[in-house]
Amino acid sequence: MTSSSSAVQAVKQTGALDVERIRADFPILTIKVNGKPLVYVDNAASSQMPQQVIDRLVRYQTAEHANIHRGVHYLSETATAAYEGARGRIQRFLNAKEAREVIFTRGTTNSLNLVMHGYGRAFIGAGDEIIISQLEHHSNIVPWQMLCEEKGAKLRVIPCNDAGELLLDEYRKLFSSHTRLVAITHVSNALGTVNPVKEMIATAHERGVPVLVDGAQAIPHMKVDVQDLDCDFYAFSGHKMCGPTGIGILYGKAALLEKMKPFEGGGDMILSVTFEKTTYNVIPHKFEAGTPPIAAGIGLGAAIDYLESVGMDRIAAHEHDLITYATDAFRQLKDVRIIGTAPGKAGVLSFTVKGVHPHDVGTILNEEGVAVRTGHHCAQPVMQRFGIPATTRASFYLYNTLPEVDALVAGIHRVQKIFG
């Protein structure tokens, strides 16, 4: 693929990201919004797709599509090889020990619910406790509340400080002989805090408790090695990492996955079915009932190829430059409060403008072509912790530039002028 190798060249030439070369890979970035160049800084909600991934989807639909794991014909074999090839790419990207530890799901929410149904309902009972954190997205709160309600188990919540960092001393105190699971986010979607998950996993393992990590906001932006972290489960989505919507991953240690119950029943997840008895398929297929989003899975594999061709370390360094520059600029703004000030945080800038509701901020920024997210970011407990109903959130990715940060800052000046 020509443009993929051009991304590699761009990196080799400068040692850092050549962001203009990267931008040329993303056709959507050339559109105009309200007559202004699009400034897309809503990447924590969903990222854009490079031409390389679009081309891969087109090639699949044009010349490779059939149902997988079934037919003996050419197209079915081709599609199966491409889909399982994507699983192998994802395994290497995560440094998982085996490909069968990589389960295709519909997205992070679906992955988290799979653990709740497959692991939680089998191994968590009355009086047991699940530890989550103040920083969780609703998708890592609600499934556990549903389980607690069903089983009579209890939720324990790790608090955070005013900077948005989890209090690790409090975390250690939450463990009891009833703790059965820790479910924590790697990076906060609302604040950008990078949690010390490796250390937190070690703490849980010392007490014999498995750990599920919500990696939706981490894996698009930094190198993640599941064996180094030693996490028991790791969940993420394709569409936040240059891939398609409708596809996500649950990584799980093979020994745990084998113990777990299937989440959904249907085709592909069985070895044999009679009316007397059904024998389930081996992992990962035990958790993949029905025809999956084949194109999306192959597209996720292509997205990973793309990100690796750029280099995860370079992406992380580029986003660090962006968030540092943006944070400095926002600190100069009068009547603007940054929510989430943990050191070393990811490329997420959440803020409030005094006297202006975030939805008014978002509408005015949109007039300047700037796409941000406004609201509670599906993290109402975070908003409650900081005593605010909502924030405006800018979140950066590999294709964002320093002049785009300037456009965001100029937009805030305009908001303040209008509401002055």
Next chain:
Amino acid sequence: MDSKNLYQEVILDHNKKPRNWGKLADASHRAEGLNPLCGDHIWLSLKLDGDKVGSIAFEGESCAICKASSSMMTTNVKGKSVEEAEQLIREFRDMATGKLDTGSQPNHLGRLSVFAGVRDLPSRVKCAILPWHTLHAALNSESTISTEGDRDPVETER
């Protein structure tokens, strides 16, 4: 549409200095309006004087569009009959959703037509309409309405 057109002086003024702000101690009708998607939350109280809206007040937490719409609604319906208020509710809703062009079709909205621009911002239509749905609920003795309900409270009535 340009937000310069939406965030006009009159809207910004009502946002900054909302009229009829507060709660009526002797209200005959009350309702609460909530937009769970953006967190707009208002409380409306009014007192009917015979068939007319004698006094009306609102308070709450909301964006500028919702607050200005609430404020201008209270100044517009005060002294009007219930029937006239219901007509304004329908006309405002039709304007905000693009069914009524205030420039070419007869209506009673007057200065309320500054909100016409929300028709081009689907995510903000609910902000502007919330107080009007809440007024409709209050007049029909429903205590709480939500923009995320599965029915249109005004449409169902008709």
